[in-house]
Amino acid sequence: MSTLPTTPPVRKTQATWQPRTSGSGSAGPRAQGGTGRRILLAFVYLVLTAVGLIYILPFVIQIVTSFKTDPDAAGNPLGLLPNPFSLESYRRLFGLGNSGDAVPFSTWLSNSVLVTLFITAGRVFFDSLAGYALARLDFRGRNLLFNGLLTIMAVPGVVLLIPKFLVLNQLGIFDTYSAMIIPLMVDAAGVFIMRQFFLSIPREVEEAARIDGASVFRTFWSVVLPMAKPALITLTILSFQGSWNEFTHFLVATQSPQYQTLTTGLASFVSGSLSSGTQYPLKLTAALLATIPVAVLFFTFQRHFVRSANSGAVKE
Amino acid sequence: MSQYGSGSGSVAAPPAAAGGDGRRRRREPASRIKGRQGLWGWLFVSPMVLVLGLFLLLPIGMALWVSLLNWDGQSNPFTGAADFVGLDNYSNVLTNDGLDRTLFMTSVRNNLYFVLLVVPLQTILALALAVAVNSRRIKGKSLFRTIFYFPSVTSSIAISTVFLFLFQGSGAVNALLKWVGITGPKWFTDADGLVWTVLGGLGIVDPDKPTAALASNGFLGLSWWDWLSGPSIAMCTIIALIVWTSSGTYMLIFLAALQDVPAELEEAALLDGANRWQSFRNVTIPALRPVIFLVLTLGLIGSWQIFDAVYVMSQGAPGNTTLTPAFLSYTAGFQDSEYGRAAAIAFILLAIIMVMTLIQRVLLRDRDRPARTAGRFGALRRRTS
Numbered sequence: 001m002s003t004l005p006t007t008p009p010v011r012k013t014q015a016t017w018q019p020r021t022s023g024s025g026s027a028g029p030r031a032q033g034g035t036g037r038r039i040l041l042a043f044v045y046l047v048l049t050a051v052g053l054i055y056i057l058p059f060v061i062q063i064v065t066s067f068k069t070d071p072d073a074a075g076n077p078l079g080l081l082p083n084p085f086s087l088e089s090y091r092r093l094f095g096l097g098n099s100g101d102a103v104p105f106s107t108w109l110s111n112s113v114l115v116t117l118f119i120t121a122g123r124v125f126f127d128s129l130a131g132y133a134l135a136r137l138d139f140r141g142r143n144l145l146f147n148g149l150l151t152i153m154a155v156p157g158v159v160l161l162i163p164k165f166l167v168l169n170q171l172g173i174f175d176t177y178s179a180m181i182i183p184l185m186v187d188a189a190g191v192f193i194m195r196q197f198f199l200s201i202p203r204e205v206e207e208a209a210r211i212d213g214a215s216v217f218r219t220f221w222s223v224v225l226p227m228a229k230p231a232l233i234t235l236t237i238l239s240f241q242g243s244w245n246e247f248t249h250f251l252v253a254t255q256s257p258q259y260q261t262l263t264t265g266l267a268s269f270v271s272g273s274l275s276s277g278t279q280y281p282l283k284l285t286a287a288l289l290a291t292i293p294v295a296v297l298f299f300t301f302q303r304h305f306v307r308s309a310n311s312g313a314v315k316e
Numbered sequence: 317m318s319q320y321g322s323g324s325g326s327v328a329a330p331p332a333a334a335g336g337d338g339r340r341r342r343r344e345p346a347s348r349i350k351g352r353q354g355l356w357g358w359l360f361v362s363p364m365v366l367v368l369g370l371f372l373l374l375p376i377g378m379a380l381w382v383s384l385l386n387w388d389g390q391s392n393p394f395t396g397a398a399d400f401v402g403l404d405n406y407s408n409v410l411t412n413d414g415l416d417r418t419l420f421m422t423s424v425r426n427n428l429y430f431v432l433l434v435v436p437l438q439t440i441l442a443l444a445l446a447v448a449v450n451s452r453r454i455k456g457k458s459l460f461r462t463i464f465y466f467p468s469v470t471s472s473i474a475i476s477t478v479f480l481f482l483f484q485g486s487g488a489v490n491a492l493l494k495w496v497g498i499t500g501p502k503w504f505t506d507a508d509g510l511v512w513t514v515l516g517g518l519g520i521v522d523p524d525k526p527t528a529a530l531a532s533n534g535f536l537g538l539s540w541w542d543w544l545s546g547p548s549i550a551m552c553t554i555i556a557l558i559v560w561t562s563s564g565t566y567m568l569i570f571l572a573a574l575q576d577v578p579a580e581l582e583e584a585a586l587l588d589g590a591n592r593w594q595s596f597r598n599v600t601i602p603a604l605r606p607v608i609f610l611v612l613t614l615g616l617i618g619s620w621q622i623f624d625a626v627y628v629m630s631q632g633a634p635g636n637t638t639l640t641p642a643f644l645s646y647t648a649g650f651q652d653s654e655y656g657r658a659a660a661i662a663f664i665l666l667a668i669i670m671v672m673t674l675i676q677r678v679l680l681r682d683r684d685r686p687a688r689t690a691g692r693f694g695a696l697r698r699r700t701s
Contacts, residue, residue, distance in 0.1 A: 044451070055560070058467075061488055132360060137357035142357065162649045163379035166375060170378070171370075220360075262471075266473050266474065270473075271628050287471075294470055
């Protein structure tokens with residue numbers, strides 16, 4: 001479960017610090033400081049636990065509600081025991097229910113899987129290609145491209161909603177899988193992450209391969225890329241999470257229900273065209289199932305999530 | 317062995333003997349490699365150039381053109397079938413009286429209050445969590461980190477769905493409030509502004525009867541009463557959602573920075589008689605300044621773009637009090653088919669974000685205290701050690 005490494009300096013200074021405190025005073029003040037500190041510590045734990053509960057409780061309620069019936073969810077929104085226990089939401093989402101398949105959940109799911117796979121594969125490959133070129137290959141216009149990349153990263157995404165639709169429409173690919181996938185195949189932040197990583201790999205590694213007569217691509221593919229495994233894992237996770245959770249792009253790139261993903265489908269179910277009645281257990285179950293893949297990924301690869309969160313800090 | 321053993325090994329010619337000749341021979345392949353690199357370089361970046369150029373750069377140019385048109389999205393905007401209206405779309409939204417401007421200014425007001433609450437709240441919360449979780453004495457730190465960060469990695473749509481359920485009139489939040497004897501509002505249908513509601517609760521103004529002076533005068537198409545009303549109760553739920561989801565990411569950024577603050581600095585301050593709070597205030601905070609700036613900037617940029625939660629939770633309702641410029645741009649284009657106006661709003665939003673970031677940069681640059689503080693404690697450290 002460990003996420004961030006505790007830095008050694010902290011430990012070291014702690015060791016030098018403690019003898020000084022114990023040496024500085026008599027037993028009386030030290031004991032007093034001890035209780036004061038213990039009370040403070042207890043208080044910190046209390047607050048952390050309370051805040052932690054606030055962070056977890058929505059998910060707990062979501063999971064519990066997914067096993068509830070509509071009246072139970074409405075009457076007992078806080079109840080942590082479903083009464084009666086019901087698998088109806090799950091059955092309905094997978095088309096096994098009595099009331100028919102009102103929610104095309106399987107379409108959403110397969111679209112999400114398909115789109116995520118293509119986008120993730122594309123990003124990992126193209127981002128590392130471009131990142132490698134920007135870090136290592138000497139070609140005219142490289143600095144210009146890199147500066148352009150930094151500028152593009154600064155453009156707020158929401159501003160591009162309408163513009164993106166205009167271009168997709170002009171290209172004649174609006175409302176297709178291509179419109180969903182191709183624009184997301186490369187992402188500026190990913191190129192940046194890969195470039196930073198390739199800069200840290202010693203040049204000698206490639207030179208040996210070059211001298212042996214390997215082409216640039218072959219050097220990249222069989223020598224440098226295998227060394228970039230940690231960065232590639234981070235990029236893969238980041239891309240998976242990003243494309244699985246992507247909403248606004250799919251919203252403006254498609255129109256037909258057949259292209260709905262878990263996010264756009266869920267959104268239309270909750271507040272758009274499919275929305276009818278409350279049906280909260282069903283909605284929360286769909287939301288839960290959309291969360292599970294990312295949750296599994298998160299708990300398996302926490303370290304990489306942490307790294308990607310902090311790669312944002314490198315930007316400045 | 318020692319003859320061949322140095323560096324690049326057996327491939328290299330005896331360096332001293334070859335002299336200038338060897339260097340020339342080496343330069344030729346180098347330039348050939350460079351030429352090849354140029355080709356490969358462009359080949360490697362071509363997917364990036366194509367995709368980012370086509371879907372990021374070109375759209376900006378196209379939208380700039382479309383924002384000067386009265387265009388319904390049907391015809392080709394480049395053939396002259398659409399009316400060229402110049403800056404009309406911009407003036408309709410910014411200066412001309414009318415519904416367009418009222419809607420846009422309402423959305424700006426809503427987003428302004430959203431930013432005013434979200435950015436400080438999420439920054440302070442993230443910093444507090446990071447400090448707590450960074451403490452040496454806390455056990456189970458990694459568990460807490462995981463808990464606080466998890467909401468940030470999940471889908472905004474899924475989370476919004478959950479919050480919609482929690483904040484219903486008879487939902488979990490109100491059930492919790494009932495335990496402590498408070499009757500919660502009907503969150504998503506309550507368009508009352510927070511400022512007037514609070515002042516009304518204190519008996520200072522009547523929230524239902526706008527003060528005449530404030531209601532009859534106005535600025536940019538909204539009355540002062542509207543400008544000053546604060547975020548609506550419905551908007552407060554979205555604020556809660558965003559603070560809750562984004563604090564985890566910023567906590568991690570703070571955490572990474574905290575671990576880089578030299579512990580000796582804080583200790584030196586403590587030895588010098590500063591208490592914990594003073595040491596935090598005068599040593600830790602100045603050391604974190606660049607990161608605080610980063611978090612504030614990212615928060616500001618993010619908050620002006622709030623869209624997903626509005627789409628799922630409220631669609632601008634009630635009474636347009638959760639309408640934001642980003643959502644207004646979307647509905648202007650995709651619901652009203654007024655792509656010119658939609659594009660104009662997008663560009664004004666871009667301008668707002670850029671201006672805000674600049675203002676922030678200038679404000680934070682002027683108070684340049686950290687260098688001095690760090691210097692002082694640096695000297696202090698040298699004295700004590």
